[in-house]
Amino acid sequence: MVKDVAVILDSNAKKHGPRGRPFDEDKSKKIIQATWKILSQEGYDGLTYEAVAKEVGSNRATIYRRYPSKAKLVQSVMRETLYSLRPDENDDISPREAICNLVQIGIDYLADYRGRAILNVATIAHKSPELAEVFNLHLNAITPYYEKQFKKIVPDAPNETIDFAMNTLIGGFFYHIVVRRINISKAQIETIVDQAINILKTTR
16 A cells, blocks of 8 residues: 555544644534545646635635645545545445445546546646546545455456456446436446456456
């Protein structure tokens, strides 16, 4: 796993603001919502401290003190949103059911402004090494949950096969939610999960 991934899901990272300042959770939530909204509507280039401050009802200096770069702002917003949706570790359910739950969490993550915002960030990440690192850290915080369940189903599956099945699954529901902008039913989630499991079992 890439370094700093643990920080993405570390609850201790949520307790204090920068430079020892008390953490203002209400303002943080507003900043998160504003950042997702601007990324969705204006893209990364349109994400500015001034735009976030206007949405939040604050000033540019307040935003800048918390996040010294746009990439750090995006990283923090992704981290906090991901943490809020982190799946419970439940060994009492089947790997298939666990993967279905992960897909539902992924769908919830992409709801509202977030799906289009993620697409906008991914589209230009190659232009900025700092942003690319942020995006890769984010992906590397998500994929271990899928990998763990796929390995339970086929313990000896090559990593390349697991990676292909996992990304086929994630890419599938991402396409429906973000590109087509349609809802996916529980039955449809089970269908795409079964397709990914079939890939895992047959592509070896």
